[in-house]
Amino acid sequence: MTFRLRAARLEDIEPLYEMAKLTGGGFTNLPADRDALTAKIERSTRSYAQETDGTLRDELFVLVLENVETRQVRGTCQIFTQVGQQWPFYSYRLTTLTQHSQELDRTVRAEMLSLVTDLEGCSEVGGLFLHPNERAGGLGMLLARSRYLFIAMHRKRFAERILAELRGIIDERGGSPFWDGVAGRFFGMSFQEADYFNAINGNQFIADLMPKHPVYVAMLSETARTAIGVPHPSGRAAMRMLEKEGFSYDGYVDIFDGGPTMIARTDNVESVKAATGAGLERCNLEKGEKAILAAGELENFRACYGAKETEGDDGLAIDPQSADILDVKSGEMVWSVGR
Incomplete structure (x- = not known):
């Protein structure tokens, strides 16, 4: 599924x-x-x-x-x-209050919830x-x-x-x-x-x-x-x-x-730090790096598991099933993070 x-x-x-x-x-x-x-x-x-x-x-x-x-x-x-x-x-x-008594020569640390x-x-x-x-x-x-x-x-x-x-x-x-x-x-x-x-x-x-x-x-x-x-x-x-x-x-x-x-x-x-966005070059990848893929802004956002591969300097290839699930075509932006 x-x-x-x-x-x-x-x-x-x-x-x-x-x-x-x-x-x-x-x-x-x-x-x-x-x-x-x-x-x-x-x-x-x-x-x-x-x-x-x-x-x-x-x-x-x-x-x-x-x-x-x-x-x-x-x-x-x-x-x-x-x-x-x-x-x-x-x-x-949760914090700690430290108090000391010279007469008793004792230090007491009390935890408090504020x-x-x-x-x-x-x-x-x-x-x-x-x-x-x-x-x-x-x-x-x-x-x-x-x-x-x-x-x-x-x-x-x-x-x-x-x-x-x-x-x-x-x-x-x-x-x-x-x-x-x-x-x-x-x-x-x-x-x-x-x-x-x-x-x-x-x-x-x-x-x-x-x-x-x-x-x-x-x-x-x-x-x-x-x-x-x-x-x-x-x-x-x-x-x-x-x-x-x-x-x-x-x-x-x-x-x-x-x-x-x-x-x-x-x-x-x-x-967040590892997430990258790239233009989709092709969507016929057979094998590649396992990843979470996402596309679309705001109400059009979609994400799924899939496979990716870097294409050139700033392009991306993904598997056809993911392209279908994300409803993306060549030239559109796809974001990814390694799985």
């Missing part, structure tokens, strides 16, 4: 909704709510249609993974150009979900890395820094030990209720009710402490993939489930 990544459309709402019901909670960017998903796709459609003058805007691009043969949507991912513009972008920052908006203005990659029946054949990598090709192809629309939030620990009941130990004590809401409310209505309620003073980690329950900065088991591979791309964990965690926030300089992300 062959897959391609393309811009999401309103007719994709139903498969997106069905996938959202499979996430298991803690997946704010893909809420199991048709109205919220419709609003998200409508916002994405406006972003695709928006011309740029080089000014950063609060845009969202939703992409879907489509089976070329059946036209079924089997995965999705999202790219935000600049977070924290519509609503504040809150994180907890509510911050340090990451406002960053771009974000998120909302990545692959249908459980398709988690083979490198489709997760195609979803993840195609986002960076999109960024490289539309670089002026994105900020100097980029982040990725990983889902934190969720227990067998669908609850969050971190939420129960920290914010849940102030809101009178379960994690699932707060997570759903945030996905549908935004996080202004966090600014209204969240305690503004630092929280001492030592005062939390053991289950809450051990969840800080730890990804959900299903997200460990994603964390390793982000690290290979150049992202790192710098003590920022999600305010709901305590999952780690990974950060990188946009131009230092490996798949």
